[in-house]
Amino acid sequence: MDKPAMASVFRMRHQPATISGVRSLGTGQADPIFHSKPLGQAIRFIVQADGQYDLSAVAISYGDRSTPPLGGREIKALWAEYGQRWMEP
DSSP, X not given: OOHHHHHHHHHTTTSEEEEEOOEEOSTTOOOOOOOOEXXXXXXXXXXXXXXXXXXXXXXXXXXXXXXXXXXHHHHHHHHHHXXXXXXXX
């Protein structure tokens, strides 16, 4: 993801987003269910959940249906670029 694309996603940090593809690591534990939350919060959650869940198939959907979802690699790159600024008003 290039810098202009990252900046575009960052500007949408308050848009509703949905997290999918997060799997429990525990035997017999249910996979977590996520309700819509702002994109910035969704990105922060995934970064902080690394190691606590199987994130190999994670995706964050946001914007309209034509917007491709963010995968794990993009989420990590966006966090590395903007960090806690995802949570700014």
